[in-house]
Amino acid sequence: MKTTIAVIGAAGRMGSGIASKLAEAGYRVLLAGKDQSKLADLSIRIREKFSGADIDTLDCSKEASWEADIIILAVPYSKEIEIAEKIKDVVTGKIVVSISNPLNQALDGLTTNPSTSAAEELANYLPYSKVVKAFNTVFAGSFYKNILAGKKIDSFVASDDKEAVSIVSNLVKDTGLNPLPAGNLSVSRTLENMALLLIRLSINNNYNGMAGWKVLHP
Amino acid sequence: MYTILQEQILKRVKLTKEEFALAKTYFIPKKVRKRQFILQEGEICKSLAFISKGCLRNYSVDDKGEEHIIRFGIEGWWISDLHSFTTGSPSMSSIDAIEDSELLLLEKSSYDKLCAAIPKIEHYFRILLENTNSAAMKRISDLISVPAEERYLNFLKTYPEITQRVPQSQIASFLGITPQSLSRIRKDLAEKK
Ligand SMILES: NC(=O)c1ccc[n+]([C@@H]2O[C@H](COP(=O)([O-])OP(=O)(O)OC[C@H]3O[C@@H](n4cnc5c(N)ncnc54)[C@H](OP(=O)(O)O)[C@@H]3O)[C@@H](O)[C@H]2O)c1
Numbered sequence: 001m002k003t004t005i006a007v008i009g010a011a012g013r014m015g016s017g018i019a020s021k022l023a024e025a026g027y028r029v030l031l032a033g034k035d036q037s038k039l040a041d042l043s044i045r046i047r048e049k050f051s052g053a054d055i056d057t058l059d060c061s062k063e064a065s066w067e068a069d070i071i072i073l074a075v076p077y078s079k080e081i082e083i084a085e086k087i088k089d090v091v092t093g094k095i096v097v098s099i100s101n102p103l104n105q106a107l108d109g110l111t112t113n114p115s116t117s118a119a120e121e122l123a124n125y126l127p128y129s130k131v132v133k134a135f136n137t138v139f140a141g142s143f144y145k146n147i148l149a150g151k152k153i154d155s156f157v158a159s160d161d162k163e164a165v166s167i168v169s170n171l172v173k174d175t176g177l178n179p180l181p182a183g184n185l186s187v188s189r190t191l192e193n194m195a196l197l198l199i200r201l202s203i204n205n206n207y208n209g210m211a212g213w214k215v216l217h218p
Numbered sequence: 219m220y221t222i223l224q225e226q227i228l229k230r231v232k233l234t235k236e237e238f239a240l241a242k243t244y245f246i247p248k249k250v251r252k253r254q255f256i257l258q259e260g261e262i263c264k265s266l267a268f269i270s271k272g273c274l275r276n277y278s279v280d281d282k283g284e285e286h287i288i289r290f291g292i293e294g295w296w297i298s299d300l301h302s303f304t305t306g307s308p309s310m311s312s313i314d315a316i317e318d319s320e321l322l323l324l325e326k327s328s329y330d331k332l333c334a335a336i337p338k339i340e341h342y343f344r345i346l347l348e349n350t351n352s353a354a355m356k357r358i359s360d361l362i363s364v365p366a367e368e369r370y371l372n373f374l375k376t377y378p379e380i381t382q383r384v385p386q387s388q389i390a391s392f393l394g395i396t397p398q399s400l401s402r403i404r405k406d407l408a409e410k411k
Contacts, residue, residue, distance in 0.1 A: 066248070066320075069248075089247070090247045092242070092243060092247060093244070093328065094246060
């Protein structure tokens with residue numbers, strides 16, 4: 001059975017990058033979001049690059065998640081729980097990927113309590129799903145330029161479900177990034193702070209989103 | 219989504235509301251569109267699929283590329299490649315959707331955990347597997363010894379709903395005869411009336 005992935009918020013900066021790369025890698029990808037015309041544009045762009053893409057657009061997050069095996073929430077942190085409410089009945093036993101960073105308005109801090117994270121909050125709402133943190137430490141531009149200073153950008157993956165970590169690590173690899181399993185879901189607290197730091201560095205040093213994390217080792 | 223599953227289980231074992239609520243958490247809800255596969259020959263059959271809505275077929279393909287339908291499944295039935303599911307070996311058959319369908323998938327590990335958590339469910343599956351086995355034995359012996367016309371009549375009697383929903387060519391394949399033979403049988407039967 002071909003793996004079907006629903007990208008909710010597919011028309012956004014992160015969603016469109018992830019969805020395009022996964023479609024190119026041969027997954028069946030359901031492009032979901034609020035705005036059907038933006039999704040239609042995206043599907044045209046994907047097909048122009050990759051005519052064999054197995055993609056469909058859906059304006060209903062629940063329908064997309066019901067049909068999918070894996071669900072990627074490429075939406076703002078503030079919308080995650082609202083969407084979780086909608087899809088909760090159809091994601092039992094499925095992998096749900098949180099890519100969000102709970103940034104404050106000034107982009108200089110997180111709005112979550114230090115004893116938790118966006119991903120753990122999501123997992124509390126979806127106790128029967130396998131919530132995985134991934135993609136949150138990479139900028140949207142990384143899906144188009146995945147090598148910086150001669151090194152492939154790392155993308156950390158965290159979850160309490162080991163099998164889910166390995167499945168999502170493969171997805172990360174298929175988007176052109178270097179997956180790095182980072183541990184249990186609570187590691188998301190660190191990962192969300194790492195994204196914040198990267199954003200601060202990018203702003204302070206005018207990286208213009210051309211930056212990424214790389215763990216060096218021999 | 220779970221109503222038919224609950225009814226089917228309750229027909230065979232007495233499950234409390236709480237037990238069913240717990241049982242539900244082991245199933246993966248999955249929608250499939252017409253013609254989509256849930257299993258392709260050579261893959262390992264990872265789950266038992268309960269059909270909440272729709273119609274699917276399980277079939278194999280011979281060296282000539284001819285499809286042979288092993289069984290159909292509609293609302294309230296389970297469908298899987300049981301041999302592959304239980305042994306973990308590559309399946310020799312495929313399963314695809316004849317209509318847009320809604321499934322509840324029970325993966326092998328969840329199946330084991332569910333049976334351990336609720337022994338009544340294990341009992342339910344025992345009855346289910348006994349029935350599946352005896353139906354399969356009957357199908358084999360019918361195929362060997364019962365004339366095609368009689369098998370067709372039995373099929374109409376046993377599966378009136380499937381007859382309405384599935385093309386004649388697939389019913390012929392299920393009966394192990396050519397579509398031409400089936401239309402001849404249908405013509406003969408119509409003339410006898
Ligand atoms: N941008 C980055 O470089 C980056 C990096 C790492 C992580 N992230 C995280 O990735 C997530 C998405 O960020 P982004 O930059 O891609 O944002 P974005 O460009 O604004 O995209 C967000 C998408 O979500 C959709 N959306 C919003 N509410 C929705 C709802 N209720 N139902 C369905 N779709 C909805 C939006 O649709 P409309 O366009 O119709 O409003 C939009 O397509 C955020 O959580 C962010 O923290 C971003």
